[in-house]
Amino acid sequence: MKLxxxxxxxxxxxxxxxxxxxxxxxxxxxxDEGRVRQLQSGQVPFFEPGLQDLVKRYVAxxxxxxxxxxxxxxxxxxxxxxxxxxxxxxDGNPDLSQIESVGKEIAENLDSFKLIVMKSTAPVGxxxxxxxxxxxxxxxxxxxxxxxxxxxxxxxxxxxxxMRPNRVIIGTETERGARILKEIYRPLYLxxxxxxxxxxxxxxxxxxxxxxxxxxxxxxxxxxxxxxxALNIDVHIVAKALGxxxxxxxxxxxxxxxxxxxxxxxxxxxxxxxxxxANVELxxxxxxLRVNARQHQVVLYKLRQGLGALEGKxxxxxxxxxxxxxxxxxxxxxxxxxxxxxxxxxRLRAYDPEVCxxxxxxxxxxxxxxxxxxxxxxxxxxxxxxxxxxxxxxxLDLAEVKRAMRGDVLVDSRNVYDIEMVKSLxxxxxGVGRR
Ligand code: UDX
Numbered sequence: 001m002k003l004x005x006x007x008x009x010x011x012x013x014x015x016x017x018x019x020x021x022x023x024x025x026x027x028x029x030x031x032d033e034g035r036v037r038q039l040q041s042g043q044v045p046f047f048e049p050g051l052q053d054l055v056k057r058y059v060a061x062x063x064x065x066x067x068x069x070x071x072x073x074x075x076x077x078x079x080x081x082x083x084x085x086x087x088x089x090x091d092g093n094p095d096l097s098q099i100e101s102v103g104k105e106i107a108e109n110l111d112s113f114k115l116i117v118m119k120s121t122a123p124v125g126x127x128x129x130x131x132x133x134x135x136x137x138x139x140x141x142x143x144x145x146x147x148x149x150x151x152x153x154x155x156x157x158x159x160x161x162x163m164r165p166n167r168v169i170i171g172t173e174t175e176r177g178a179r180i181l182k183e184i185y186r187p188l189y190l191x192x193x194x195x196x197x198x199x200x201x202x203x204x205x206x207x208x209x210x211x212x213x214x215x216x217x218x219x220x221x222x223x224x225x226x227x228x229x230a231l232n233i234d235v236h237i238v239a240k241a242l243g244x245x246x247x248x249x250x251x252x253x254x255x256x257x258x259x260x261x262x263x264x265x266x267x268x269x270x271x272x273x274x275x276x277x278a279n280v281e282l283x284x285x286x287x288x289l290r291v292n293a294r295q296h297q298v299v300l301y302k303l304r305q306g307l308g309a310l311e312g313k314x315x316x317x318x319x320x321x322x323x324x325x326x327x328x329x330x331x332x333x334x335x336x337x338x339x340x341x342x343x344x345x346x347r348l349r350a351y352d353p354e355v356c357x358x359x360x361x362x363x364x365x366x367x368x369x370x371x372x373x374x375x376x377x378x379x380x381x382x383x384x385x386x387x388x389x390x391x392x393x394x395x396l397d398l399a400e401v402k403r404a405m406r407g408d409v410l411v412d413s414r415n416v417y418d419i420e421m422v423k424s425l426x427x428x429x430x431g432v433g434r435r
Contacts, residue, residue, distance in 0.1 A: 017051060046328065082102055099118070164193070169206050257432070268285050310346050349371050409427070
C-alpha cells in the first residue's frame with residue numbers, strides 16, 4: 001500500500017515512519033524546504049526517542065521518502081493522510097487554513113480514487129467540509145472518500161503509542177473507506193488492538209473529548225493537591241486511593257504546576273468554542289482551563305513562603321520543555337513559571353537536557369543565564385525549582401547541589417524527591433500537596 005502523509009510534525013513523522021515500519025511505502029510531504037532536506041538525510045528536526053533511528057532506517061531502505069512535491073506524492077498514493085498543524089487562533093478556535101490549502105492542492109492532483117484521512121485534530125464537521133471543498137473543485141463525481149483517524153500519541157513515547165495504541169478510531173463515509181483503513185492497520189488488528197468504526201463527526205469529537213477529559217482530570221487533582229497543602233494531607237495517598245477505584249483509574253492523577261504542550265490547552269479551548277457555537281456550555285472544560293492558567297502560581301507561592309519577596313532573588317530552574325523526553329516548549333508550564341519569575345524581578349539560571357535555543361528565544365532577558373547542567377544551574381541560587389521532571393534530575397547528588405547554592409529552598413513542582421532525604425541534606429522542601 002502506498003501512502004502520502006502531508007505535514008511532517010510530530011504526528012506526521014511518527015505516523016509516516018510507523019507505517020514504513022509496518023511495511024508500507026510512505027512519502028511524507030512538507031512545504032518547508034529546509035526540513036525536507038534535513039529529513040532526506042535522515043535527520044529529525046526535533047527530539048523524540050527512537051524516531052531518528054526509524055527515519056534513518058527506512059530512508060536508507062527507500063520505504064520512507066520526503067518531498068515538497070505534494071502533487072506527485074498524491075498521484076502516487078492510494079491513501080493521503082493529512083497531519084498538518086491546527087494551532088489556536090486568538091479566540092480559541094483552531095486555525096484550519098493549512099487543512100484547506102492542502103485540500104485544494106489535493107483536488108488539483110486527483111488522478112484516481114483517493115482515500116483522504118484527517119489525522120490533524122480539527123472540530124466536528126471539518127472532514128466533511130474538506131470532502132465538500134475537494135468535490136466542489138473537481139465536480140461532485142470526484143473519486144474520493146474522506147475519513148477521520150485521530151492520533152493519540154504522547155510526545156516522548158510517540159512510537160510506542162503508535163505501535164501499541166489503546167484503540168484505533170476510524171470514522172468513514174462508507175464501508176469502502178473503513179475497509180482500506182482496516183487493511184492499513186492490519187498488523188495492529190492482529191495484536192488485538194481495539195478498533196472503533198464510526199462516523200466522521202463522532203471520530204472528530206472523540207479526540208477532543210478524550211484530551212479534554214484528561215485535562216479535566218489533571219486540573220481536578222491539582223485542585224485537590226492545593227487543598228491538601230492547606231489541610232496538611234499527602235495528595236499522593238489520596239491520588240493512589242482514587243486510582244484504585246477502577247471507575248477512576250490511576251493515570252493522569254499526578255499533581256504539578258499545570259498541564260502544557262501542543263494538545264491539551266489547544267484542544268480544550270477548541271472544544272469550549274465548539275460548545276459555544278452549538279449553544280452548549282462546556283463549563284467543566286472551561287474551568288479546567290482556568291484552573292490550569294493559575295496553577296503555575298503554586299510555584300511562586302511556595303518560593304515566597306521560602307524566600308519572602310522574590311525581587312532580586314536568584315532562582316535556578318531545572319527543565320524547560322513542557323514534559324520530559326521532548327524538546328517541545330509549546331505552552332510549557334516551565335516557561336510560564338520562568339516568565340512569571342522574571343516579572344517578579346528575579347534572576348534566573350536555567351537548564352534543560354534538550355531545550356536551549358528555543359527557550360533562549362522566548363526567555364530573551366539579560367536576567368536569564370542558560371547553564372550546561374543541573375549543578376552549574378544551582379550555583380549561588382537562592383532556590384531551585386524542579387519545573388520538568390527529566391530523569392536526569394531524579395538521581396542527582398543533591399548534597400552537592402545544596403553546597404553549590406546560596407540558599408536552601410527546593411521547590412519540587414513535580415513531587416519527585418523523597419522529602420525526608422532532601423530535608424536531611426539541609427533543604428527546606430516545598431512540593432505540591434505533600435505534607
Ligand atoms: C497528550 C495526550 O496524552 C495524547 O493522547 C494526545 O495525542 C496529545 O496530547 P502530550 O501532550 O504529548 O499528549 O503529553 P501528556 O503526557 O499527555 O501530558 C500533557 C501535559 O499534562 C504535560 O504538561 C504533563 O506534565 C501534564 N500532566 C500529565 C500532569 O500534570 N499530570 C499528569 O498526571 C499527567
